[in-house]
Amino acid sequence: MATSLQRNECQTSCYAPLTGLGVPGPPLSRVFLGGLAATAAITMMMYLIAPMMGLKMDIAQMLGSMLGGSWWAGLIMHLTLGAIIFPLAYAFVLYHFLPGGPTGSLSNVNCITDIV
Numbered sequence: 001m002a003t004s005l006q007r008n009e010c011q012t013s014c015y016a017p018l019t020g021l022g023v024p025g026p027p028l029s030r031v032f033l034g035g036l037a038a039t040a041a042i043t044m045m046m047y048l049i050a051p052m053m054g055l056k057m058d059i060a061q062m063l064g065s066m067l068g069g070s071w072w073a074g075l076i077m078h079l080t081l082g083a084i085i086f087p088l089a090y091a092f093v094l095y096h097f098l099p100g101g102p103t104g105s106l107s108n109v110n111c112i113t114d115i116v
């Protein structure tokens with residue numbers, strides 16, 4: 001589990017997309033990479049796992065029907081929202097209000113080595 005000290009270290013070493021303002025936060029490259037990875041994962045789950053459960057989840061078709069009926073336009077909209085818009089909303093708005101520190105495989109390894 002990340003301590004408040006680790007959170008403070010991340011805040012002082014990471015700079016938000018507003019680098020000129022010196023606002024602490026995640027760097028843009030990590031924000032976009034995380035958004036792209038999450039969008040790819042959720043898209044694959046919708047198209048590969050949902051049918052195994054008897055569900056039809058076609059987000060590209062649903063968004064495309066709102067954009068004139070093109071499946072490709074819906075897919076581009078889905079990727080744009082998931083890889084650019086939502087990650088930016090997280091970086092600029094939610095990052096400062098959500099509790100907790102950095103998480104991920106490196107933090108988990110640190111926790112395991114602390115226990116052992």
